[in-house]
Amino acid sequence: MKDNYKYKKNFLIFFTTGLILAILYCLFVIPAVNNPDTDKIQPGFFSEQNNTVLSWIFPILLIIAVCMIVSRGAGRRSGKMMSFGKSSAKVYVKAQTGKTFEDVAGQDEAKEALEEIVDFLHDPEKYAGIGATLPKGALLVGPPGTGKTLLAQAVAGEADVPFFSISGSEFVEMFVGVGAAKVRDLFRQASEKAPCIVFIDEIDAIGKKREGHTGSSDEREQTLNQLLTEMDGFDGKKGVVILAATNRPESLDPALLRPGRFDRRIPAELPDMAGRMAILSVHAKKVKTEPDIDFAAVARATAGASGAELANIVNEAALRAVRNGRNTVIQADLEESVEVVIAGYQRKNAVISPKERETIACHEIGHALVAAMQEDAAPVHKITIIPRTSGALGYTMQIDEGEKFLMTKEEALARITVLTGGRAAEELIFGTCTSGASNDIEKATQLARAMVTRFGMSEKFGMTALETTSDRYLGGNSSLICSSYTAYEIDGEIRKIIRKCYENALDILRQNIGNLRELTDYLLEKETLSGSEFMSIIAKK
Ligand code: ADP
Ligand code: MG
Ligand code: ZN
Numbered sequence: 001m002k003d004n005y006k007y008k009k010n011f012l013i014f015f016t017t018g019l020i021l022a023i024l025y026c027l028f029v030i031p032a033v034n035n036p037d038t039d040k041i042q043p044g045f046f047s048e049q050n051n052t053v054l055s056w057i058f059p060i061l062l063i064i065a066v067c068m069i070v071s072r073g074a075g076r077r078s079g080k081m082m083s084f085g086k087s088s089a090k091v092y093v094k095a096q097t098g099k100t101f102e103d104v105a106g107q108d109e110a111k112e113a114l115e116e117i118v119d120f121l122h123d124p125e126k127y128a129g130i131g132a133t134l135p136k137g138a139l140l141v142g143p144p145g146t147g148k149t150l151l152a153q154a155v156a157g158e159a160d161v162p163f164f165s166i167s168g169s170e171f172v173e174m175f176v177g178v179g180a181a182k183v184r185d186l187f188r189q190a191s192e193k194a195p196c197i198v199f200i201d202e203i204d205a206i207g208k209k210r211e212g213h214t215g216s217s218d219e220r221e222q223t224l225n226q227l228l229t230e231m232d233g234f235d236g237k238k239g240v241v242i243l244a245a246t247n248r249p250e251s252l253d254p255a256l257l258r259p260g261r262f263d264r265r266i267p268a269e270l271p272d273m274a275g276r277m278a279i280l281s282v283h284a285k286k287v288k289t290e291p292d293i294d295f296a297a298v299a300r301a302t303a304g305a306s307g308a309e310l311a312n313i314v315n316e317a318a319l320r321a322v323r324n325g326r327n328t329v330i331q332a333d334l335e336e337s338v339e340v341v342i343a344g345y346q347r348k349n350a351v352i353s354p355k356e357r358e359t360i361a362c363h364e365i366g367h368a369l370v371a372a373m374q375e376d377a378a379p380v381h382k383i384t385i386i387p388r389t390s391g392a393l394g395y396t397m398q399i400d401e402g403e404k405f406l407m408t409k410e411e412a413l414a415r416i417t418v419l420t421g422g423r424a425a426e427e428l429i430f431g432t433c434t435s436g437a438s439n440d441i442e443k444a445t446q447l448a449r450a451m452v453t454r455f456g457m458s459e460k461f462g463m464t465a466l467e468t469t470s471d472r473y474l475g476g477n478s479s480l481i482c483s484s485y486t487a488y489e490i491d492g493e494i495r496k497i498i499r500k501c502y503e504n505a506l507d508i509l510r511q512n513i514g515n516l517r518e519l520t521d522y523l524l525e526k527e528t529l530s531g532s533e534f535m536s537i538i539a540k541k
Helices: 002-034 036-041 048-081 108-122 124-130 148-159 178-193 218-233 273-284 295-301 307-323 331-343 354-372 409-430 435-453 484-511 513-526 531-540
Strands: 090-092 137-141 163-167 196-201 240-246 264-267 380-384 395-398 467-470 477-480 528-530
Touching (some): 108 137, 108 264, 148 163, 148 196, 148 240, 163 178, 178 196, 178 240, 273 295, 295 331, 307 331, 354 380, 354 409, 354 435, 409 435, 409 513, 435 484, 513 531
Parallel strands (some): 137 240, 163 196
C-alpha cells in the first residue's frame, strides 16, 4: 500500500517534468533550429535532412534522461520522509567505536559491573548452566563528564556484538505515537540481532516521571509506556542488554527503575586523586610529553574535576606547547592549563591603573596571609594578580595536601575566614572596601548556609535538616524545608558565622600588618608568587 503510493507519486513527478520540458522545447528550441540564421552559423553538421531527425530524437532522449534523474532524486527524498517512526539508532560493531576498557581510567567499580555483562554476552552457557539470568538493563548514573558515554562505547568495543546507540532525545517527536513507534522499531531490530546491546544515552529525556494531568506530555508518556512494555516483553535469556545513562536519576519514573527493568545502577562518580592521575596519563598518551611530567601535582591541583575537564586540560596544555613553538608538552603547560580551565585565559593587555593594582595585590595577600596563619586552612599554592578572562582580577590558589572526603567544622570556618581575608585587608590598609570581593562573599555565604541547613554545624539548629537537594549530579538545587520564621532565623545564623569569621580575619591581619604591606609591594613587583616563595618570606620574619 505504501509502495503503491510511492509509485504513483514518482510517476506523477516523471510525467510533469516531461511535460514541462516538452513545452520549453516547443517554445524555444524548435524555432531556433528552424531559424535560417542558425544554419549559417553552424554550417555542415545540421544538413537539411538530418536536421529534422536530430532535432527530434536527440531532445527526446535528453528529456527522458532528465526525467529519470529528477524522479529518482525525488523518490529518494520521499523515501526519507516515509521512514517516519523508524528508529535512527546507529549500529556499531567493534572496529567502529574503537574504544575499549583501556581507554577508561579509574571507574573501576563501573568497569567491573560492565565486564560481567560483556562476559555474559560472550559465554551465556556459563550463566545458564547455573540458572542465572542476566540483568536486563543497567543504568549508568553520575555527574556530567565522568565517562558514562565513554563506558558504554567501551562495552561496545569489548563485547563484539552489535551495539545500538541512540540518544533519548531522538525519541522525542512532535506527533503522538511516533516516539512509541520508534521504540518498537528499535526493539524489533535489537531482537533480530540478539545477542546485542542497546544503549540509550541521556534517558531522562524520555524517562521522566509521569504526571497526573495529561495534555502536552501525551507523546512522552506514550513513548515511556512503550519502553516499559518492550523491556518487559523480551526474555532475558535471549541476550539483549539495555544500557542507559543519565545525570538525573531522581527524575526518572520509578517504573523504569524497578527490578526486571533497569535493576542495576552503575555509579560513575567524580574521580579521586588516583583516578585523576590515571585519566591524565591516559590522555597524555595521545600527546607528546617530556618524560619528567609530574601527574600527581596536576591531579592534586584539580580536586573535583571530571574526566572531561581533565581531558580538556591535557589538550589545552598541548595547544599551549604549540603556541610557544615547542613540540613536547612540559609541566608548566599543564599547570597553566589547569588555571585556564579554572579561571580562563590570561588577559595580557588589560590596562589596570596602579592604584587598582595595589588594591588587588593587597586583597590577594590578605587571603593568602589569613590562609597561612590558620592551621585548618589549606596551604597556599599560588598568588597572582594577572587578570583572567573569567573576570577574576587576581586569585589565590590553595591546594589540600591529601585527598579530602570530609570537612570538619573548623575547616569550614577556616575557609570562610580565608574568603573574608581579602575584604579585611582592603579595609585595614585603605580604610574602604571595593566590589572586588563579590565572588568571595558569594562563596562564603554558600558555605555558611550549607553549614547551618545541611551539615548541622550551628548551635541554634543542631542536627536538623532544613534544606533538601535535588539533581545532586548537576550541582544540586536546594530548597528550604522549614517555616518562614525558621528561614528568617537561618539568615541570622549565616550572618553571625560570617561576621565572626570576618572579625577573625581582621585580627589575624592586624597582627601581621607588616607582612601585609611588605608582601603587597613584593607581589606588585613580581605579579605572581608561588606558595613556597610566599612561605619562605613569612618564615624569615
Ligand atoms: P558523560 O558522563 O557526560 O557521558 P563522556 O563519557 O561523554 O561523559 O566523557 C567525555 C570525555 O571525557 C570522554 O570522551 C573522555 O575523553 C573524557 N573522560 C571522561 N571520563 C574519563 C575516564 N574515566 N577516563 C578517560 N577519559 C575520560
Ligand atoms: Mg554522555
Ligand atoms: Zn578575593
